[in-house]
Amino acid sequence: MENATHDTRTALLLSALACFAEHGFDGTSTRMIADHAQRPLSLLAHYFRNKEGMYLEVFQYLFETKLMRKGKPPIPDEGFQPRDKQDAIRILRELIHDLFADIVRDPRNQDPLHELGSRLWIQEVRAPRESLRPLLTQHLTPVAATMKSCIQTLRPDLSECEARFAGASIMGMMTGHGFMSGLNRVVWGESLNPASQFEACERLVDLALNGLLSGTRP
Numbered sequence: 087m088e089n090a091t092h093d094t095r096t097a098l099l100l101s102a103l104a105c106f107a108e109h110g111f112d113g114t115s116t117r118m119i120a121d122h123a124q125r126p127l128s129l130l131a132h133y134f135r136n137k138e139g140m141y142l143e144v145f146q147y148l149f150e151t152k153l154m155r156k157g158k159p160p161i162p163d164e165g166f167q168p169r170d171k172q173d174a175i176r177i178l179r180e181l182i183h184d185l186f187a188d189i190v191r192d193p194r195n196q197d198p199l200h201e202l203g204s205r206l207w208i209q210e211v212r213a214p215r216e217s218l219r220p221l222l223t224q225h226l227t228p229v230a231a232t233m234k235s236c237i238q239t240l241r242p243d244l245s246e247c248e249a250r251f252a253g254a255s256i257m258g259m260m261t262g263h264g265f266m267s268g269l270n271r272v273v274w275g276e277s278l279n280p281a282s283q284f285e286a287c288e289r290l291v292d293l294a295l296n297g298l299l300s301g302t303r304p
Contacts, residue, residue, distance in 0.1 A: 095133050097123045099147055100199070102140045107202040110209060111141055138217055145210075145218060148203045149225045165231025174239035179291050181233060182256065186287040189264040208265045233257075240298045256294045263290070 101123035105114040116137050120127040134140040158180075168174035189204060214222055233253040238244065244252065263270070263286070280286045 094125060094129060098125055098130055098133060098140070099143060101125075102134075103144050103147070103199070103202050103206065106141060106144060107206040107209070111137075111215065116140075141215070142217060142221060144206070145221055148207065149221070151199075161228035161232055163228055163231075165228050165233075165235050167235050168239045171240055174236040175295060177232060178236040178240075178295070181229065181236075182260065182291050182294065183284075183287050185229070185257065186260050186263075186290065187283065189260050190267070190283065190286070204264060208261070211261055211265065230257075237298060240295075252298065256290075259290055259294070 098119065102114075102119045105119050105122055108114075109118070114137070116130050117127055119137075119140065120130050130140065134143055166177055168177050189207060210218065230250075230253060233256065234249050237249045237252050241249070241252070280289065
């Protein structure tokens, strides 16, 4: 019975992910999710209460399975504190690669869950739902704190506000590559993308690090 419960809940969760990614929150109905999962509508209310609750569970699932640092120690609430500039470069590079892999789709990656998760994530980046903000804060604040600590280690001359802006700008570059991939191909050509996702991310890393390390005040 426990396995059946797990299978039903998972089927509903994955169907919700597919429907939300395809139609957005407002365009998705609970009936649509239940039909997609081929489960009775009553089970959705039993496991998730309502559509809002299911939406939160979908993002919790994404954080637990797709947006976490696989095989690496969890980031503490206050973030990682680099020992020196070389350590800050190492941590920042790893963090950028982790985030880039979660946000930007690798065309060679045939995992449909990754594609759906990336699409849903990009949708929510524009204007996070109020009910989702505590979950986003819980999971992403340690990431932002780590990035800010690395930036301040590399550029101690920056103010708190400037370091935060630099971190937001780095995250914006990665999100932009995910959100604007279609437009980028139109404007910059189909050959825009490097040979691999790793190489593409390394170019963003170099851009970010060069901007930080060569930055001087007038």
